[in-house]
Amino acid sequence: MQTWSSFFPLGWQPYLLGGLLVGGGTALLFVLTGRIGGMSTVLSSSWSYVIQRPFFQQEPFIASRQWRLVYALGLILGAFLWWATLGEGQPQRTSVPVWQLALGGFVAGYGARLGNGCTSGHGVCGLGSLQLPSLGAVLTFMATAFLTANLMRTVS
Structure with missing residues (x-):
């Protein structure tokens, strides 16, 4: 049987802080600009710079790609700052094979x-x-995640 410490090896506080920062940041983005900070649209609009297919060249992607690219770079910078200051400068490691990460x-x-x-x-x-x-x-996301996690636990 697993204990809470196996689910939260660093304690629960960093996860709570991360959730509050994500929620606060997206709320601030919406309150100050009226914009919604979903990442799949950020990805699609960023790809519009390099992929000329009609899907990526839609007006909503083209019109919003500058602020969305800055938003994405801010997330990457934030992750780097966490890693450099609170992450003890150690890279994160996983035992999951690369092909499974790519497929996921x-x-x-x-x-x-x-x-x-x-x-x-x-x-x-x-x-x-x-x-x-x-x-x-x-x-739907959560049901699929629960099902997948339990399926993978029984398979491995």
Whole structure:
């Protein structure tokens, strides 16, 4: 049987702080600018710089790609600052094979596109603004995650 310390090896406080910072940051973005900070749209609009396919050249992506690219760079900078200051400068390691990470990333990306948004867009921004379709998306994300985690636990 697993204990809470196996789920939260650094304690629960960093996860609470991270959640508060993510929620506060997206709320601040919305309150100050009226913009929604979902990451799948950030990714699509950033790709519009280099991919000329019609999907990536849609007006909403082109019109918002400058602020979305700055937003994405801010997230990367924030992660780097955490790693350099609080992360003890140690790289994160995993025992998960690279092919499984790549497959998981592909499936998650496909699901985000299929669901018209990702966990940050629906889970943080959509639920925060009380959008009913986001509740359905989050329930689907969570049910799929629970099912997958339990399936993988029984397989391995």
